[in-house]
Structures are given as C-alpha cells and as structure tokens.
Amino acid sequence: MEIKKSQRDFGDVLVSVGRFLKAAAEEILSGIINNRVPASASYLGLVIAVILYARADTWAASFFTTKYHLPEGLRVFLTYASIFSGWILWGVRRAADRNRLLNKLKEAFQAASLKCNGRYPSLIEDLKIDNHVRRLRLHCHGVTKTDFENAVERLESVLNMTVIRLLQDEGDKSKIEIIYTMKDMQKTVILENPDAFADGQIPIGMTYEGPIHVNMRNVGHILVAGQTGGGKSNFLKVVTTVLTRNNPEAKVIFLDFKGGMETADIRNHAKNLGDNIECFDGTKKCIEELGRIGMALEERFKTLSAVGASNFDDYLKKKIAKAGPRKITDRPEDERRTYIIVDEIAQLYAKDPEVEKERQDRAKAAVNRIARQGRAAGVHLVVATQKPDAQSFDQTVKTNLPAVLCFPMPNQASSVSAIGTKRAFEINPNIQGRAVWKFGPKLEEVQTYLFT
Ligand SMILES: Nc1ncnc2c1ncn2[C@@H]1O[C@H](COP(=O)(O)OP(=O)(O)OP(=O)(O)O)[C@@H](O)[C@H]1O
Ligand SMILES: [Mg+2]
Numbered sequence: 510m511e512i513k514k515s516q517r518d519f520g521d522v523l524v525s526v527g528r529f530l531k532a533a534a535e536e537i538l539s540g541i542i543n544n545r546v547p548a549s550a551s552y553l554g555l556v557i558a559v560i561l562y563a564r565a566d567t568w569a570a571s572f573f574t575t576k577y578h579l580p581e582g583l584r585v586f587l588t589y590a591s592i593f594s595g596w597i598l599w600g601v602r603r604a605a606d607r608n609r610l611l612n613k614l615k616e617a618f619q620a621a622s623l624k625c626n627g628r629y630p631s632l633i634e635d636l637k638i639d640n641h642v643r644r645l646r647l648h649c650h651g652v653t654k655t656d657f658e659n660a661v662e663r664l665e666s667v668l669n670m671t672v673i674r675l676l677q678d679e680g681d682k683s684k685i686e687i688i689y690t691m692k693d694m695q696k697t698v699i700l701e702n703p704d705a706f707a708d709g710q711i712p713i714g715m716t717y718e719g720p721i722h723v724n725m726r727n728v729g730h731i732l733v734a735g736q737t738g739g740g741k742s743n744f745l746k747v748v749t750t751v752l753t754r755n756n757p758e759a760k761v762i763f764l765d766f767k768g769g770m771e772t773a774d775i776r777n778h779a780k781n782l783g784d785n786i787e788c789f790d791g792t793k794k795c796i797e798e799l800g801r802i803g804m805a806l807e808e809r810f811k812t813l814s815a816v817g818a819s820n821f822d823d824y825l826k827k828k829i830a831k832a833g834p835r836k837i838t839d840r841p842e843d844e845r846r847t848y849i850i851v852d853e854i855a856q857l858y859a860k861d862p863e864v865e866k867e868r869q870d871r872a873k874a875a876v877n878r879i880a881r882q883g884r885a886a887g888v889h890l891v892v893a894t895q896k897p898d899a900q901s902f903d904q905t906v907k908t909n910l911p912a913v914l915c916f917p918m919p920n921q922a923s924s925v926s927a928i929g930t931k932r933a934f935e936i937n938p939n940i941q942g943r944a945v946w947k948f949g950p951k952l953e954e955v956q957t958y959l960f961t
Contacts, residue, residue: 529605529608533597533600533601533603533604535604536599536604540599540600546599550595550599551592551596554592554595555591555592555595557591558591558592617667623664624650626650628650629650630652630685631648632645632647633646633648639952639954640718641692642935642954643688643690643691644686646684646685647686647687648683654675654685657675664687670689671690671691672687673688673690673936673937674687674688674936674937675687675688676688697956698714698715698957698959700712700958703747703750703754705755707755708726708755708759709724709756709759709846711723711725711748712747713914713957714944714955714956714957714958715958716946717953717954721955725752725848729883729884729910729911729912730883730890730910731890731910731912731914732907732910732912732914732927733894734896734914734916734933735944736916736917736919736923739917739941739942740916740941740943741852741916742765742769743941744942744944744957744958745850745891747958747960748850749761749775749850750775750960753783753786754783756848758845758846759785759845759847760787760845761785761786761848761850762786762787762789762798762802762850763788764788764789764849764850764852765790765791765851766791766851766853767852768791768794775788792856792857792861796857796868797872799872800871800875802879802888803875803878803879805843806875806879806883810882812824812843813885816828820885821846821885821886825844825887845887846888847889848889849888849889849890849891851890851891854876854902855894855895857872857876858902859901876903877906880905880906881909890910892906897927898926911948912948913928913948914957915928915945915947916944917933917934917936918934920934928945928947929947930952932952940956942957942959
C-alpha cells in the first residue's frame with residue numbers, strides 16, 4: 510500500500526516536471542518566433558562557449574594545476590549548452606513566472622467566483638506594455654465581461670494590482686483583455702510651483718516615475734488630442750498660465766475657436782498674469798488673429814534672413830547687439846518668442862458660412878507655415894482637437910507636430926491615428942486628466958495637472 514502511494518507521488522512529480530519542461534520549451538519557441546528573448550540573455554553563455562572553444566580554461570588552469578582535464582565529448586556538450594543556455598534559462602524563468610501567475614489567477618478567480626459551468630477563465634498571455642502597465646489576455650470560457658466588471662475589486666485585492674481597463678472585442682466574446690498595473694498613479698495632481706519654470710519650459714504631468722517637464726524650444730510644437738471630457742482644455746490652460754508667468758519677454762496668444770468657458774477662465778487668471786497674454790474666442794476672431802499672425806511671421810522671416818540669422822536666438826543676439834539693451838516691454842513683436850495655444854482647432858477646417866473663405870484659407874496657411882517653419886523663427890504651437898484625422902485636421906500640420914499628448918480615445922483606430930499605437934485606448938477613460946505623452950520613440954502614461 511505504502512509503496513503504491515509513493516509510486517503515485519513519484520508519478521505526479523514526474524508529470525509536473527514534464528509539464529513544466531513543456532511550458533519552458535513553449536516559452537523558448539514563442540520567444541524565438543516572436544523575437545522576445547532579449548539579446549542580453551545570451552551574452553554570458555556565449556562568453557563561456559568562446560572560452561571552452563578556445564580552450565582558454567585549460568590554459569588558465571595550467572597555471573594552478575596540471576591535473577585539469579576536460580574530456581573532449583563533455584567539452585563539445587558544454588560548448589553547445591553554453592551557446593543555448595541564455596535561451597534555456599530565459600524560458601525556464603518565464604515558465605516559472607507563468608506557473609506562479611497561473612496559481613495566483615486560479616486563487617483570484619476562485620475568490621471572485623468567476624466561473625461558468627465549473628470552468629474558470631484560462632490564461633492566454635501576460636505581456637508588458639511598458640515598465641508599469643501589462644496586458645493579461647484570457648479565454649473567458651463563458652464568463653462574461655459584466656462578470657469581470659463586477660469582480661474587479663476582488664481581483665485587484667487578491668492579485669494586488671489595479672485594473673486600468675477591461676477590453677473585449679465586439680466580434681469575439683470568448684476572450685478578454687485586462688490592462689493592469691502593479692503601481693498606482695495619483696488621480697489628481699496640482700502643480701505646486703507654477704512660477705518656477707525656466708524660459709520655454711512647461712509641465713506635462715506626473716508619470717509612474719515622476720514629473721515630466723519639457724522645453725518648447727526643444728519640442729517645437731505640441732498636438733493635444735482625445736475624446737471629449739478627457740482634459741485637453743484643462744491642459745492648455747495650465748500651459749498658457751505657466752508660459753505667461755515665466756516668459757515675460759515672450760508673447761502668449763490663446764485662441765479658443767469654440768469661445769466657451771476657457772477664455773473666461775484664462776482671463777480670470779490673466780488679471781494676475783501680466784500683459785504678455787492675449788485671448789481670442791469664437792471662430793471669426795480666431796481666424797482673423799491667425800491671419801494677422803501669418804503676416805507677422807512673413808515679416809519675421811524677412812528680417813531673419815536680412816540679418817543672416819540661422820534661428821530666432823541667433824537673430825535676437827544679432828539684433829540686440831546692434832540696438833543695445835532694451836526693456837522687455839519695449840521690444841517690437843519680431844523680437845518676442847511667440848506661443849500660440851489653440852483650442853478646438855477642428856473649427857478652422859470646418860465649413861462656416863459666417864467666415865469668408867479667403868480669410869479662412871489665410872488662417873489655415875498660417876497654421877501650416879508655423880508648424881513647418883515657426884520653430885526656427887521662435888513661434889510655437891500647442892493645438893487641441895478631438896480627432897486629428899484627415900477630415901478635421903491638416904495632415905501636414907499633424908506631421909510637423911513632433912510631440913503628442915493624447916487623452917483617452919474612443920477606439921483603437923482613433924488612438925492609432927493620433928499616436929501610432931492603441932495605447933490611448935488602453936488608458937482609463939474614467940480618470941479625468943489621464944493621457945499618454947509621446948515625444949520621440951517613448952510613450953508614457955501621465956496624469957496632467959489640474960488647472961486651479
Ligand atoms: N488633469 C485633470 N485633473 C483632474 N480633473 C481634470 C483634469 N483635466 C480635466 N479635468 C476635469 O475634466 C473636465 C473636462 O476637462 P476638459 O474640459 O479639459 O476636457 P476636454 O478634453 O477639453 O473636452 P472637450 O473636448 O469636450 O472640450 C474638467 O471640467 C475638469 O473638471
Ligand atoms: Mg475642451
């Protein structure tokens with residue numbers, strides 16, 4: 510009886526080991542096929558393989574002892590094992606992680622009673638989206654999205670994570686994606702010191718790793734996109750205030766095409782902001798102002814090339830050297846860096862019977878020129894629109910806005926159109942002010958500052 514039981518136990522252990530090795534082999538295979546195995550995993554193994562192949566071990570050992578001898582067969586085996594050891598260890602580690610995750614998931618699904626016909630959801634994959642956010646894909650086995658939504662709190666507590674979004678393809682109810690993070694981000698952040706920014710510097714928001722501040726001189730222009738209620742206008746107001754307060758020598762122009770509450774909010778603040786800000790609202794006034802800015806830009810380009818300046822700073826240096834120092838307020842417009850902040854820019858591209866087509870075309874051309882050449886002339890754009898697609902936005906302007914702050918998007922396609930990935934569809938749309946910041950190859954989730 511005793512012998513039979515221990516035989517059965519031994520059999521179970523063998524089955525478990527077999528399963529584990531199979532899982533490790535699958536991980537290695539899928540890692541190689543999908544190019545997920547990091548190159549660094551193989552470095553040590555390759556170094557050891559070279560040592561064995563070059564017989565450097567025998568040479569080194571001969572300094573200390575004469576008895577060292579590695580049989581030829583074993584040497585060949587160890588050389589090959591070393592070459593592949595990085596992949597093997599990587600696969601074993603991944604299989605162990607997966608095993609741990611499977612056990613935790615089983616515990617969580619049991620605790621949340623997430624089952625249908627006696628079956629719990631099963632793991633497809635658990636992949637990293639960025640350093641803090643992951644995507645867990647599951648086979649539902651009959652468990653509905655609503656069941657998952659009702660079980661979120663229990664899952665969060667057992668798995669010690671925060672669910673960001675539950676996503677299910679309308680056409681495929683057999684699978685579900687849980688976007689989650691192990692580290693929480695603040696839901697509301699207030700800018701502590703709006704007066705302590707360097708020239709041209711603006712705050713973007715708080716990421717999982719701390720605040721992001723960028724300088725408009727490096728970034729050039731910014732596109733702000735995202736569905737209604739995300740926090741675009743709020744962000745523009747923060748940026749406008751910071752630029753106005755910290756750049757007395759510059760000019761800040763805030764244009765609100767819809768002419769809603771935003772200019773009123775800015776004007777309330779503007780009382781304490783100084784005289785380097787101008788606000789315009791309503792399509793007609795904004796279009797007129799853009800036309801004027803376009804003409805001023807034309808002049809600025811002419812004077813820049815007349816003095817042979819390569820960029821705005823060079824121009825200022827040359828001109829100030831000639832004219833001598835002057836009070837900031839006495840400087841003519843062409844000596845002032847200009848920040849143009851535009852809310853609801855889609856209105857510029859929509860048909861409006863109240864606006865003369867010629868004026869509208871002039872304003873569109875001005876925005877287009879600023880996006881292409883404004884940076885060198887010290888003119889910067891921050892423009893907001895819900896959808897920066899070809900129907901409602903000039904695509905040449907879009908390609909010339911190197912930085913994008915994208916608030917939640919209603920579907921994958923609109924996220925891809927704005928930032929090139931579905932990341933803006935994977936942020937929690939219920940957290941106001943949450944967005945994705947894209948500048949260069951890096952994408953970061955941020956909580957933008959609340960305008961106060
Ligand atoms: N960073 C933030 N932190 C906290 N709450 C915010 C933040 N940004 C926006 N909100 C809240 O969300 C609401 C909507 O924000 P906002 O008006 O900026 O959205 P929007 O993207 O401009 O929308 P629309 O496209 O409809 O103009 C604001 O009234 C504000 O209360
Ligand atoms: Mg708005």
